[in-house]
Amino acid sequence: MGPSHALSGAAVWLTGSWALDYFADYHQSPLALAVGTAVCAGGALFPDLDLSGKVTRNQGGATVARTFGVFSLFVAEVMEKISLGVYYATKLSRDPRRNNGHRTLTHTIPFTVLVGWGTTALCAAYGKWAVVSILFFMIGLALRGLFDEWAERAGWVIVTLVSAAAAWFTFANLPGDRGYPMIGLAVGVGCFVHILGDMITKAGVPILWPIPIKRRMWTMIGLPNSIALRTGSKAEVVVLRTALTVLSVLAAVGLVAPSVLQRFNIEV
């Protein structure tokens, strides 16, 4: 599921940027676009950083939890335990017992808003170092998601080094004024896209939390099994990923083509 989540994040960011450019005359530089797309793709994997494994034995966890080796596996362990803690702290009488926090707190709207706002606040407060760190983290997740087979073969050390280099290059070349709020927005949008993706493919996501419904705080909302996309089916995965890729490419071409044509003095 990793590549589909990452691709949907990239597709949504590119399509949204194209719409802003076309309808609202809001232009972004190619680098700002690339950063937003990578961060949104990474953000679209972030909620699954709540699937813990066996840190001491370096086993298990979601693919995304293994991006930075045992370090991200440890972060996932902590996120899972915090999520489970919040689940029990807010559960009502009809919410079932759980022994794992996966797909709870990190799959809610308040979490999405908090992550987006927190990212923006960090960038505003700590400037340069916060931006580099967040870019590093999100680019790592995006690499892991978009190029899963390569990442698997290369191993987490290479993924970490490539992320660090990409983050540094971006920071050195990105103008400071408009770059920071877009990073927070891209992370938040990515998280939200992930939740929607889980809603159409999985048994359910507590997207209404913390609204209590019939003595349940954690009502799982999703498509019924009969019409939900079965992620195991190869054909569906191929169709979905092709569609998302085509959408991304079209949006990217639509965004970049006018300025390229302009450079060669071609009237459109």
Ligand SMILES: [Zn+2]
């Ligand atoms: Zn998920």
